[in-house]
Amino acid sequence: MGVTIEDIAKAANVSPSTVSRAIANNPRISEKTRKKIFKIIEEMNYHPNYIARSLANKSTNIVGVVVMGTTEKAFQHPFFPEILRGIASVAYKNKYKILISSVNSLDEEKQIVGELTQSGITDGIILLSSRVKDPSISYLSDIKFPYVIVGRPENENEVNWVDNDNVSIGYKMTKHLIDMGCTDIAFLGVNSEFIVTLDRLKGYKMALADHNIPVDEKLIVEGKFVDDAGYELMKKVLDKGIVPSGVIACDDFLAFGAIKYLNENGLKVPDDVAVAGFNNVPLSNYFTPPLTSVEINAFSLGAKAFELFMAGANSEFKSFNRAIIPAELVIRESTQKK
Amino acid sequence: MGVTIEDIAKAANVSPSTVSRAIANNPRISEKTRKKIFKIIEEMNYHPNYIARSLANKSTNIVGVVVMGTTEKAFQHPFFPEILRGIASVAYKNKYKILISSVNSLDEEKQIVGELTQSGITDGIILLSSRVKDPSISYLSDIKFPYVIVGRPENENEVNWVDNDNVSIGYKMTKHLIDMGCTDIAFLGVNSEFIVTLDRLKGYKMALADHNIPVDEKLIVEGKFVDDAGYELMKKVLDKGIVPSGVIACDDFLAFGAIKYLNENGLKVPDDVAVAGFNNVPLSNYFTPPLTSVEINAFSLGAKAFELFMAGANSEFKSFNRAIIPAELVIRESTQKK
DNA sequence: CTGAAAGCGCTTACAG
DNA sequence: CTGAAAGCGCTTACAG
16 A cells, blocks of 8 residues: 555656556557556555545445355355355456455344445345345345345345245155155254245145155154254154154254164165155265265355346346346265165 | 435534544543434434545555465365354454455466555455465565554564475374374375474374374375365375375365275275364364374464554554464375274 | 546545 | 633545
């Protein structure tokens, strides 16, 4: 810092206006002065003051990313950095910067969102949230602040959002287990707060219905979505005196815990029980047995979220857009019964 | 946005100066006017313009976090979000915001660091880097820009940095394996670019020396540090016709891959080969067998990094500070020979 | 093609 | 205890 547009102007014997225009590639500046100015900028290692520019422009080219942190452990889940990397990648190409806020409760989220939107520090917000009730969403809509949600929201037609088709994902996974010969399939990790789990459950039920398998509520276990609670959830099922032939867990981590419990109780995966997860964490491939999962393409989720934000920023016609990111079933040993 | 300090001033029948002072809790403002002003601020939902304030203050209360992204997959490693969460947590308490930049090469890092430091957008930088040669470090020092490195740098006495004591970590882990009866211990994942791996190797060698075990260079395998390359690295060792009684991998992910290869070759962990990793990823506990590792307390690394930045910002006496975050050996089944 | 001037929304030294 | 004014470093409509 230190060297300002004024310094450049003096050194180049022009006005600050001209320097500003040269930098902005304003075509009204002659090639000659432009060259002279750029040479001096180089020599003096001048970088425009981002803050002053933002104040004059009433736009910062900064996008706020708000994440639910500690409480849900979402931050620790491998898909989180992947989403962030996706956002950052597209943001970078568009000369945007990313301000990241980790919040620990809906109250804190509300406060942060209030500040980010009102203080002029961000041009838009990307919310990593798939909660059923998220007051920030309606707030953002009310004040017409540009934002995109990663995770299908309740009022999906009044919001810009990006997500996988989790109903279809749940369906495909269930169908896969049925194809493998499972009929009594446990479903672990439903959480009424998270739409993603409800959607996957919906797909599960649809697949069962399509194959004339009645839904057995005893096989559906509520629990934390992203956590190491799979061990406990699996225990709950076995404690009911049921040994399902298949298990679907809402996240790979749940599946790992479930498998651990099964092994401890003398049940082999996949031969006694086929087990699958979702989200294809890096380790699924190294687990014993390698875990069948679903690749949700988190990088693309993030990248697309930013693209949606940009599209909104550049269009004068207001609309609510959504993008569905394809997900692929990754079949591994944990569901391949011999 | 929209409502400015001027609007508040008019509504309160005072000058903008007075509003500004009231907000800043300047004691010269009477309790009465202060109350009046705050009431109106509340009513009109006024939030000071962060950008204007920053321009006037010549300080943004934003800290830039620079991460090596794609290439090294560091972003995907669970310790990364943990570090970030630690930084965010302390930053939040100090009313700082975090701007995150993911870079894909040293060149890109250089460019981003140049921009972050020169454009006035950040008050300081936290670099997540433990590379042996990082030109950004000397650059930041040269221009005397406030910064903290997570990861011990080469010129450790001229830099603010935070890290574990990786030599000691390597020593402890090696000693643990020796105590378990291993004498020929392979060391996987040394990478001359990353000081952390060199430090752990150093500790390994020291432990061997202290127990009168000669170093066998054939047991030391270079490779990517954070990746899923453990399978290949383990193969390299066995291909030499060596079956070590113990294996230390520089990261848990490497250890997972190594175990997979051992298993495929009929070797049981831990009875035939004891295996340990570092960094205690969430899954180590669920792996079969549960993996011995080292908890590096990544959250604390991040939190402390920000504290170091704050300490530097608040002190008029320049100094180079470092903080060593304690790490704990987490002994699990993978190294417990019967 | 270029410049002088006003303005973005704050803060703060100076004056009273 | 409060206000008028200058300034932070840019951008841009207006004028030439």
